[in-house]
Every structure is written in structure tokens, then in C-alpha cells.
Amino acid sequence: MYASLPKTAPIVQKYGGTSVGTGERIKAVAERIARQWRDGYHHLAIVVSAQSGETNRLVDMMRSVNPNASGVAYDMALAAGEQVSVALMSAALEAQGIKALPLLAHQLGIHTDELHAKARIRHIDTDLIERGWKRGAVAVIAGFQGVNSDHEITTLGRGGSDTSAVALAVALKARFCEINTDVDGVFTADPRLVPSARLIESLEYETAFEMASLGSKVLHPRCVELAAKFHMPLIVRNTFTSDSHRRTRIMPQSATGSLEELVVSGVTTDRQIAKLTLTGLRQDSAVISEIFQSLGELGINVDIIVHDKPHADQSLRLGFTIASSDLAAARKVIAELAASKGYDSLNIVAEGGLAKVSAVGVGMRSYAGVAGRTFNALTSQGIVIHMISTSEIKISVVVDEAEATRATQALHREFVGD
């Protein structure tokens, strides 16, 4: 498995919610880890997520007693999910005859800032892990959680366990961080939408970050961002595949060797997008910033923004996308803002049922004609483009959600090839 790795090198492995979703799976993972330990790799740090569904269950329970539950209590409830996974994985390792050192964030010392539900890791103490290794124990560490300077439990937000694993790999000076999940790696498109989608062997951080941000569910963008910042290679692989060559490596650009070609690495699909269009506003920058600030305070992420000033008059037309689940709250806060500030002429049009399809690739910046090819690929299929947004390494289009699969297939055919 780790043929080229010295046996004393620290190895950080993260197992996600589906990998620990049942007792049987936990036992299978523990067997895999025990095999590695018996093969002589004794410096193992295992980061685990909550069992799949568990975080949602805990959130639902909290909402049932308090729809606005947040802060200390909220994080305390959610952290119980990873706590149970750590205990289960440790017990399963012990059943394999392997010593386990179960560690919660406050025990190990995964120190974060004060922000509940979206804390950021400041630093990780590794003493206990290294002391555990000295006495032959595999460290099993709770992902997703941290502790702040008031000794309160914090959580890192969704995707936080990946971030925990990368931060730990950095702290332990591991050579890479292994993300074990329920798919073989990152694909050129979602294989459920595009049957010809291929596993990507290697990706550089920037592309992986865009793909993660644009709806590829395999990795969380924040984890990729952190890995890039510390040049920590990520290896994304399937927990239950023994083929060590079937995986995606994510690493610095220089290592991927694909600088000169146009490589659209993949096509991503993000459903449940809504669009808000605001019209009737005077050309007044304070309005826009107030609206975006209010949305930000509610944690509503504004994605594609299309701002097109009609040249004939002084009124503003602003369109932007958000997650469908945020639509009601966004309409409400904008209406309240309009009422309190006297923006009487403001008109809000909301459209749900949209999806965003993006082609992502590092070579894109140097290739002309990408927008034209995108338009052509979609319109030739009769697919209506609601919005379009480009950056140096991606092009995104917003289409009707019902067209998401066909649009993904069309862009995959155009840029990746079937």
C-alpha cells in the first residue's frame, strides 16, 4: 500500500460518514488499519466523521426543541456524532488486537477560534498522538470538532472532517493526507449523470478547489484550500477498494505535468439553485452592499452575480444565485431592508428550480473560444442558459434543473470527451 513510504512516516487517514455508517463497515475499516499496522506502519492517525445521517439527526433534534438553536449547545450536540464514531472505531481496533487511543478535539487540542458552527482551526497539539505512537497505539481522532479558548466545543461546519484531517497532516508533517470516501476519487463528471465520466488520476489544487466549490461533492473546498496553502498532497480513494492505484491525487501544479494542454478536468453539477433578480433600484452602490451584507449575516452564500446596468436610465438590474434552501430567508431580509430604508421602487423576482453546470480546467485561461463552445454545446441541444459566469479556470452556466443532466453530458462531451 505505502511501498515508497518509510515505516516511521506519520500517516493520516480520514474516513467519512458512509465509511463508518454501520458496525460492519467500521469493522472492515478497522481490519484495513490493523493490516497496515501489522505491515509495520505504526504511526497512524485516523480521523473519523460522524456516521452518515447522524449529524442531520442531531440537527433535527436540536431544531425540534429550538428552531433557532445555535452557539455552544448546538456545537455540543453535533460533536456527539464524531465522538461516537471515535469510540466505535477505537473499540473495533481493540477487537483486532490493536491498541487504540481515542481522542476528542478538546483532549488532543484542536484549537479553534470562537465562532460556533463554522470555527477555524488555529493549531493542533500533536503530543498525545506521538506519545500514543510510542506505546504502540493507533490514534483515533474526532473530525469536525475543535475547542475554543473558553474550553467550549466548536464545530468546523459541513465538510469539517476533511479540514481536520488536512490540518492534522500538516501538524504531524505527514507526506500526504488520505481521504477515504465512498467513491474512487474525483471524476470528470458525476458518473450517475455521465456514464462515460472517468476517474481523474491527478489534479492540481486550484482545479480541485474550483471543482469542489462548483458542486463536486467529493471534497470540501475549504479542505482543498488548506491543503494548497500548506502544499499538503491529498489522496482521495475508496474506503472499500484495495486497488491502491485507483484514486485521485491532488497536489501542486508542477507535479501534475499538464500545464500546456487544455485540460478541462471535469464537469460539475450543482442542483437546487435559485435566482433572485432585483430591479427598480437607483444606481446607488450602498444598496447592493447593504443587501449582500444582510445576506452574509444570515450565512447566505451569494454565488453568481450578474449586474447589468441598462444604459438608458439610472435604474439598476441585479441578478444573483443562492441555494434554493436560502430563498425564503433571502426574500424576507431583502424585503425588510427595502421597507426600513425606503427602497419603495425595489422589485424582487425569484426563480427556483435551477442548476449550475460548470466546466473546470487549469488550461482554460489560455484557450479562447471556451464560452462560444459552451454556448454552442448547450443551445444545439435546445438547453436554455439563464446565466453564465466565467473565471480563469472555469465556466459556469445556470440552466433549468430539469436540464442539468443533459447539460452536464453536453459539456462533458464537448470538453472532456466520452
Place this chain on the structure above:
Amino acid sequence: MYASLPKTAPIVQKYGGTSVGTGERIKAVAERIARQWRDGYHHLAIVVSAQSGETNRLVDMMRSVNPNASGVAYDMALAAGEQVSVALMSAALEAQGIKALPLLAHQLGIHTDELHAKARIRHIDTDLIERGWKRGAVAVIAGFQGVNSDHEITTLGRGGSDTSAVALAVALKARFCEINTDVDGVFTADPRLVPSARLIESLEYETAFEMASLGSKVLHPRCVELAAKFHMPLIVRNTFTSDSHRRTRIMPQSATGSLEELVVSGVTTDRQIAKLTLTGLRQDSAVISEIFQSLGELGINVDIIVHDKPHADQSLRLGFTIASSDLAAARKVIAELAASKGYDSLNIVAEGGLAKVSAVGVGMRSYAGVAGRTFNALTSQGIVIHMISTSEIKISVVVDEAEATRATQALHREFVGD
């Protein structure tokens, strides 16, 4: 509710698993606490158990990955149950507009010894609670769990939340410790077995301890023991009854005022008892102590012991009861001991399907004829007595489990009156 209590007095309330078993119940408890807070009682410390069924669910999950799960990981898993309850209760209080300070054992500082799954509390830091009160917060504390000197989570064993509450009441110098549960208090017998059973208004510690030990499920004996040691009055009441006079007070003997009468306070019923009878042993005290020591190491509680030396020879006959669930393990360890020590003549007879019915009362010691009345009450109903055991304040009989209800009713009629 607390008419005679100064508003600044610390109040410790414990809510058990059924009291926090659903979101609706948690909200109802939070409403009750909020009402007390608004009535001016601001020094509230709320101890909560895991939701009913949750500890068993966690145990089952641990056993599914490791049938012998124990130690650090086991306690870490179980502690998640109370952790979630603390978070839920805190969020429910916040929904009532009451500030909550959720505290896990390691945060507050419920320091225990090192023993996992049956740790004993050494001391409790109360600083955080008192600081919380100063800023108007209700402290919500995880029962059942502690932290040892290695910063590992420990648990106190079944019934541990009651013990946590009593220890906290002692630490906070509360005037009493309120145990809120799913029944109105301690009854003269299990009302499901004896319809005429009555709620006991007050009980002194010794009787309460015997009743708890003898199978009354309302309180754990350890909690009563701790309360007695520190003269901490216990008030056992129904979470969902507003009648503050319907409850059982447990307090020092002098306060109950019932010294001179024969008061059989109640009749308890403990099902799933097994009996082991050892014969063929030489009269050799080392054997008995070795057997009891081995059972103790496995955590098997030996209850009634009947040791009757036949005068004609030197062989020993020893009978004792244990919980049915311990029967297989007990037989195994005794057989192993016999094999390794060469007690070839040892013969073991095991009988399951028994129950223990006990009449408990503080006046018992000074009343003659209790054993005779017990025999008569049972044999007149045709109930076979397998074993009998007496102490200064109780008499216990072992009967067939199928006769447990009739035996309970017979003793209740004889000693308490219908």
C-alpha cells in the same frame, strides 16, 4: 413551589431519561424551569440523563463492533448520550428566553477516579456554575459522566446521573436534591403489581437504601448512600406533575418521626434472580473467598448468601443469588477456578427463573415475629420459599419468578395493609 426557600438558594434538579425522552418532553421541562427562573429562583443547576433508550443504543452499537468493548472508548461512546441531552435542554431553555450554560463533566470539572464504566466522583468544581449564575444563566450539566486525571471521560455506571445530582447538590451546598422522574415518588410496592400501593411521603435513608437495593427502581442505592453520607435530603417527584405535595422526601431518620412504630415502608420486587448452590467442597474458607473474589472481579454482585454447614460431615453447602444475566459467566468462572485449583469434588447447581421479594422498614429490628408472619403470609398462599434472608430493617424471600406478583401482594397486605 419552593415557598420556604430563599430565592438565592442553590437548587439542583435532576431529570431522568424518560423526562428528556422526546423533544416535546424536553420543551415541557424547559418551560417548568423557565417558570421557576421567572419566579425569581435564579440559582438553578439542572442535571440531565441521556434520553431513554439512548444509553442502551450506544452500548449495542459498541458491542456490535467489539463484544468486549470497555475502557476509554466505551465511556466516550456512552457519554455522548448525556452530552446530547445537555445540548437539547440548553437549546430548549434558550427558546424560552432563558440563558443556558451547557456543561459537560470535563468542562465543569466532575473529577472521578480512574475506573471506567464505574467511576466514583472525587470532587466537583462549582466555579463555572457560580460564574454562570452571576450572568443570569441556568447551568445544565451532564449526569453520569466524569473526567479522570488523564483527561479521559469516565462514566459512573447505571444510576450514575442520580449520583451526579447528589454530589453536585453537596458541592453547591444545596438544601436538598430534587430527583425528577416518571413516577410520583417511592411507593409501598410497585403499583403495577399491587394496585393498593401508596406513595410514601417520607423515608429515612437506611430504608430508602434497602428499598433501592432490593429492587425498587426509583432510586439507585449509590445515590441514596451518598445522600445519607452528606445528610443531603432527596426529593423524588414526577417531572410532569405540578402538585408539589405529591412526592417522596428522603431524609435523616430524626426528621421522619416514625421511630417507635413498626413501619414496613414498602415491599420491593426484584425479578430475574438466579441461584447457585455449591456442594461437595471441603470446609475450607479459602475456597469461598476465592470464588467471591473471582465473581467480584467480573463485576458479578452476589446477593443473598445461605451457608449451612451440615453437622455430620466436613463438606460445605453454599447457596447464593445473583442476577440471571450473570449466571453463565458465574458458572464459567467457578468451573475454571475449580479446575485450576483442583476442587474436583465441587458440584454446582444453577437455578434461574427466581425473584426476590422484600419487606423493608426501619421499625423491623425491634419487632419479633416478622419472619413468622412472612412465612405464614406466603405459605398460606401456597407460595414456595426458596431462600430467606433477614437484616435489621428488611426481610427478603426468594420465590419462583412466576409467583413474584402474588408474593408481593401477600407481603404488602400483611405488612403495609391494602
